[in-house]
Amino acid sequence: MAFTIMKQLYPSPSSSGDHTDPSWAMRNVYIAATGSDWVSFSTEDEANTKAAELSGSDSSGRKYIVKDKSCV
Numbered sequence: 001m002a003f004t005i006m007k008q009l010y011p012s013p014s015s016s017g018d019h020t021d022p023s024w025a026m027r028n029v030y031i032a033a034t035g036s037d038w039v040s041f042s043t044e045d046e047a048n049t050k051a052a053e054l055s056g057s058d059s060s061g062r063k064y065i066v067k068d069k070s071c072v
Contacts, residue, residue: 001042001068001069001070002040002041002042002068002069002070003040003041003042003043003044003046003047003066003067003068003069004032004039004040004041004047004066004067004069005032005041005047005050005051005054005064005065005066005067006030006031006032006064006065006066006067007030007031007054007062007063007064008028008029008030008062008063008064008065009029009030009031010060010062030063030065030067032067040069041066044066047066048066051064051065051066052064
């Protein structure tokens with residue numbers, strides 16, 4: 001089984017600092033992304049460790065969760 005990390009979607013501020021994303025983006029929505037941090041993990045423990053690392057280094061307070069890749 002493979003696991004992946006999903007990050008909490010945060011609205012993007014415009015150049016004026018106002019949030020211009022739709023209202024649904026303000027809810028607890030999680031998205032999968034691509035890149036070196038978003039590889040598949042063979043165990044849930046490995047994925048949880050990486051999610052904790054990402055969460056600890058994200059100054060925005062965004063949350064990261066682990067999902068079974070077959071559900072994403």
